[in-house]
Amino acid sequence: MANSGVQLLGFGLSLIGIIGLIVGTILPQWKMSAYVGDSIITAVATYQGLWMSCAFQSTGQLQCKIYDSILQLDSELQATRALMIVGIVASIAGLGVACMGMKCTTCGADDKVRKARTAIIGGIILLVGALCALVACSWFAHNVIRAFYNPFTPVNTKFEFGAAIFIAWGGSFLDVLGGAMLAASCPRSKQVSKYPKGNPAQSASSSNNKEYV
Secondary structure, eight states: OHHHHHHHHHHHHHHHHHHHHHHHHHOSTTEEEOOOSSSOOOSEEEEEOSSEEEEEETTSOEEEEEOSOSTTSOHHHHHHHHHHHHHHHHHHHHHHHHHHHSTTSOTTTTOHHHHHHHHHHHHHHHHHHHHHHHHHHHHHHHHHHHHHSOTTSOGGGOEEEOHHHHHHHHHHHHHHHHHHHHHTOOOOOOOOOSSOOOOHHHHHHHHHHHHHO
16 A cells, blocks of 8 residues: 555656646746846846747736747757657656556556556656756756856846746656656565475374374
8 A cells, every 4th residue: 555655646746747847848938038237127028938939028018939940049949849848758658657557557457566567667767758857957057057157148138047947847856756756666575485384284194193103
């Protein structure tokens, strides 16, 4: 029962983590304009994401524009996109495999060892997907920090972290925890006694023979 509870907890954490990865990938607030320097203009706030860039005006209007061509994007942004997509697809696939191997499901319930191994394989796939997303978020954050502290970057083009990258970070960490819990659900090995169990009928007959002798 304890092992089944760990699997359910890992499944729930992984599911929330995947939702966080999807939401974080779609949102455009991966980086936002940083207000630094002497002359600060707060009329327009600029957001940039993996798929679009948005401008939020002080009047409350939000205007977004989807990136026109993939070839015009930076190689770093393209790599971040690819890693996030691979991480989401791998996490969904791993969650499906782990669901078939969980104790609370009836799929393949006849062979418990194979069922537990299926859950472990699903957890490992979840870990791979979560690590892909974690690398993508950390790489994007590193590029934002490097551009922010670069003295040759103009003040009005400096960016800082947005809300979407924190959501994606949180989703990847939850995915790591859930995958680790599912991967740790190893089947318990049966303890084999050192002494072989004898037949009680044979032991009784041998004791009777000893009494007659």
